Amino acid sequence: MxxxxxxxxxxxxxxxxxxxxxxxxxxxxxxxxxxxxxxxxxxxxxxxxxxxxxxxxxxxxxxxxxxxxxxxxxxxxxxxxxxxxxxxxxxxxxxxxxxxxxxxxxxxxxxxxxxxxxxxxxxxxxxGMFAGNLSDWAEAIRTEAVVRAPYDAARQAPVHEADVAEVAAAALVAADEGKIYTVTGPESLTKSEQVRALSEGVGREIQFEELTPDQWRAHVRDQMPEFVIDWLLGLWAKTVDNPEQVLPTVQEVLGRPARTLVQWAADHRDEFR
Missing domain, CATH: 3.40.50.720 (NAD(P)-binding Rossmann-like Domain)
Structure with missing residues (x-):
């Protein structure tokens, strides 16, 4: 093959x-x-x-x-x-x-x-949400050790890119057809919980400061287009009441638990130091 x-x-x-x-x-x-x-x-x-x-x-x-x-x-x-x-x-x-x-x-x-x-x-x-999206916080963590973001209560399940890839590789060599593999990380975490996981994996103290949506919009307006800001705020607002579900896909396909956000942070610690 x-x-x-x-x-x-x-x-x-x-x-x-x-x-x-x-x-x-x-x-x-x-x-x-x-x-x-x-x-x-x-x-x-x-x-x-x-x-x-x-x-x-x-x-x-x-x-x-x-x-x-x-x-x-x-x-x-x-x-x-x-x-x-x-x-x-x-x-x-x-x-x-x-x-x-x-x-x-x-x-x-x-x-x-x-x-x-x-x-x-x-x-x-x-x-689902790539853990790699949290690299957007890297500069703030390196310079201030503070993450500022809205909607702390928005729960998402960050997934390690290696888990996504290994599921894809398994799908490439599998015999069955017509399957959809939705892949998530093993925990649905608030933003402050995500920051704590990064702190543990990177090995340095990182603080979280919650902003209002308007404060965050002003904070990032020079960093991303308005339509992206609108999309992210809408997504996070939705996941306050509808948290991203943790799915067993990695366990079912690969026969092992999905990698945690702490492990992802340890794998990428140089980005945050």
Whole structure:
């Protein structure tokens, strides 16, 4: 079996490559810059860009299965994969694909439908909140050891990117088709609990200061677009009364508990020091 991994130098993609290699699977990896990819020896690294799918056709030769990130022209990439004889596509989507009226979810659901309607075997991996989103706090932690954010009571279940990748790798080599794997971390945590987990994993004292939504909007206005601010505030407000559910997907698929946020922080401690 030979698997083509797109986004192979991304946060999740690197772990997908490593997990497939651990399973003795042959891997072809797509990256814009092979010369700086730093992928393990034995990986067939090829140059390409999902934004320019016409140049990808040759890379699908000899490929059995495809790990696909949502980027570029999904329909064209899926068509090329099907024409080349790819038998299964595992799409890295988002848990928001299940949310009615969510703009981010609508974008991911549209890509899922392209894959589902292709006639090729498929599975979707839908991560919830990535623990990596907390890297947005890194500068404030490094400089002040204080996190300022609204909606402390908004509970989410941060998931380690390595768990998402290992579930995706398992889906790539599995025999069953048409499955949706929604992946979460093992605990649904308030923001102050997330900060305490970071403090423990990083090994330094970090304080949490709750802001009002308007205070936070003013605090981050120069750092992100208004529509992103609106989306995040809406999401957090919703999860005050509807906490992100902890799902057993990692345990069921991988036979072990999901990595905790403390472990994620320990794995990324250099970002916060």
């Amino acid at each position: 030979k698997i083509f991994v797109t986004g192979a130098t991304g946060t999740v993609g690197r772990h997908v490559v490593d997990s497939l290699l651990d399973q003795k699977v042959e891997v072809r990896a797509l990256t814009r810059r092979p010369e700086t990819a730093g992928l393990p020896s034995g990986v067939d690294v090829v140059a390409g860009d999902l934004e320019k799918p016409d140049a990808l056709a040759e890379h699908f030769e000899g490929i059995d299965r495809l790990y696909l990130v949502v980027a570029g022209e999904t329909q064209k990439v899926v068509d090329l994969a099907k024409q080349a004889g790819v038998q299964r596509i595992v799409l890295l989507s988002s848990a928001s694909a299940a949310f009615e009226g969510d703009p981010t979810g609508g974008f991911h659901r549209a890509a899922e439908l392209v894959v589902e309607n292709s006639g090729v075997g498929w599975a979707h991996v839908r991560p």
